[in-house]
Amino acid sequence: MSTEITVTVNGTAHTASVEPRLLLAHFLRDVLDLTGTHIGCDTSQCGACTVHLNGEAVKSCTVFAVQANGSEVTTVEGLADGDSYSHVQQGFWDEHGLQCGFCTPGMIMTAEALLKQNPNPSEEEIRAGLAGNYCRCTGYQNIVNAIGAAAKAGR
Amino acid sequence: MVTSSFDYFAPTTLDEATSLLSRYRGEAKVLAGGHSLIPMMKLRLAEPGILVDIGQIDGLSYIREDGDGVSIGSMTTYREMATSSVIQSRYPLLADASSKVADLQVRNRGTIGGSLAHSDPAGDIPAVVLAIGGSVVARTRRSSREIAIDRFQVDLLTTALHDNEIITEIKLPSLAAGTGTAYSKFHNPASHYAITGVAAVVTISGGVCTEARVAVTGAGDKATRARRTERILRGKELTPAVIRRAAERAAAEVEDTLNEDIHATAEYRVHMTQVHAVKAIEAAVAAAG
Structure with missing residues (x-):
């Protein structure tokens, strides 16, 4: 049984017929070809697949695409305005908040949501906000610096 | 990881949802926030043939002061409970526990009703609601009933819910003047369970x-009242010595079903239950003023 869904991704409405078991992460990557959203652990822990669903950060490997029917999704591809990066993206660039880059899209999407909830986070609050995002390279220092820089730029 | 195939329904009313559960009784599972069910389906530990998604039904997400107590809609998320001024002021342990479930992304999706219906042996919310008391409101197509929380958790991943029932609401009683609450957990650093x-x-x-109502999670097969601990506390001045003596009995009710896995031995779980019983009771006493 296929189900027809319409999901607005980065401002564009997409209609597709999908199997109910298709995960949102696979819908974004395989159906819409938006491969910025990464799949790391596939067990709801690493956060590489984080996107915004109706403005809230979610792990897209733990949401069925059919659950997003009628919703608005923002992926990492939807953050920049032309050549102009968001504060968080610019922060990761300036502070070198990555090494291999695999976790980066999820880190950025979580950081965007975190700063929306709390525009002035302490270092401790940034670290707590990243509890659901794993980085296996950096030791997190530059990621925390990048989000701090983004918060400062947003003030 | 891909789940087994299933048929999907997204009803927009409770009547439709309960009718679907009756029609496909035994085959259908309710999908709420999905953060317990979907991971289990990916591991093929659950392979329901039909999912009834209740996420499109309006009116199941609320925190309402009703008469003496507070009613919480079953689709209310951890984040909504953690940030609610009503929950923060009336049941601080529920706000605190909700803020410590997993991570920000999971708290945006996971719900109180889903957590209770799933009854994970390491879930936070079942123990917290058990300590507060109150009841779970469950509805079928034809009727509605209130299940006392003390009779709700039956066994590992098993509750008193029938397979044609949907949790619509959790009713919490008003806490008496002079009541303090606290939740203390030792969590797995990766999953935060x-x-x-x-x-x-x-x-x-x-x-x-x-x-005194004290409930333990993580140690045994389900959230369980520590009744021996409660009996030692009642009627006494809660000095550090009394609290320690009561906490020593905190794992007594779960000793026949102790978990033992890669994260902790049974013996270690008993010890940590006692340690966190001291912390939780001391913090509750301090909060009682």
């Missing part, structure tokens, strides 16, 4: 403990 967690709701009057 409780290796052990203790929820305490303690009422102090005239320097003496007049009522």
Whole structure:
């Protein structure tokens, strides 16, 4: 049984017929070809697949695409305005908040949501906000610096 | 990881949802936030043939002061409970426990009703609601009933819910004046699930403990009242020595079903349950003022 869904991704409405078991992460990557959203652990822990669903950060490997029917999704591809990066993206660039880059899209999407909830986070609050995002390279220092820089730029 | 195939329904009313559950009784599972069910389906530990998604039904997400107590809609998320001023002021342990479930992304999706219906042996919310008391409202197509929380958790991943029922609401009682609450957990650093967690709701009057409800999660097969601990606390002045003696019995009710896995041995879980019972009871006493 296929189900027809319409999901607005980065401002564009997409209609597709999908199997109910298709995960949102696979819908974004395989159906819409938006491969910025990464799949790391596939067990709801690493956060590489984080996107915004109706403005809230979610792990897209733990949401069925059919659950997003009628919703608005923002992926990492939807953050920049032309050549102009968001504060968080610019922060990761300036502070070198990555090494291999695999976790980066999820880190950025979580950081965007975190700063929306709390525009002035302490270092401790940034670290707590990243509890659901794993980085296996950096030791997190530059990621925390990048989000701090983004918060400062947003003030 | 891909789940087994299933048929999907997204009803927009409770009547439709309960009708679907009756029609496909035994085959259908309710999908709420999905953060317990979907991971289990990916591991093929659950392979329901039909999912009834209740996420499109309006009116199941609320926190309402009703008469003496508070009613919480079953689709209310952890984040909504953690940030609610009503929950923060009336049931601080529920706000605190909700803020410590997993991570920000999971708290945006996971719901109180889903957590209770799933009854994970390491879930935080079942123990917290058990310590507060109250009831779960479950509805079928034809009727509605209230299940006392003390009779709700039946066994590992098993509750008193029938397979044609949907949780619509959780009713929490008003806490007496002089009541303090706290939740203390020792969590797995990756998943943030409780290796052990203790929820305490303690009422102090005239320097003496007049009522105590203590519940343990993570250690055994389900969230369980620590009744021996409660009996030691009741009627006494809660000195550090009394609290320690009571906490020593905190794992007594789960000793026949102790978890033992890669995260902790049974013996370690018992010890950490006692440690966190001291922390939770002390913090509840301090909060009682």
